[in-house]
Amino acid sequence: MKQLKAQDISLIIEMAWCDKTGFKAIEAEYGLCESEVMKLMKNHLKPNSYRVWRKRVNRQAKTYP
Numbered sequence: 001m002k003q004l005k006a007q008d009i010s011l012i013i014e015m016a017w018c019d020k021t022g023f024k025a026i027e028a029e030y031g032l033c034e035s036e037v038m039k040l041m042k043n044h045l046k047p048n049s050y051r052v053w054r055k056r057v058n059r060q061a062k063t064y065p
């Protein structure tokens with residue numbers, strides 16, 4: 001994973017939490033694939049926040065094919 005500034009990490013986390021932003025948009029803007037975004041989220045969120053986020057992502061994947 002490439003080196004990111006703290007400001008970029010904050011923006012990626014914000015984008016990942018947003019229901020309207022998908023992994024493809026993050027990849028287009030920052031060059032991070034889905035697994036890299038998940039790794040970033042796991043490393044920068046509290047464990048419970050990460051679990052809540054993953055549940056949201058999984059629900060959205062089922063809702064929006």
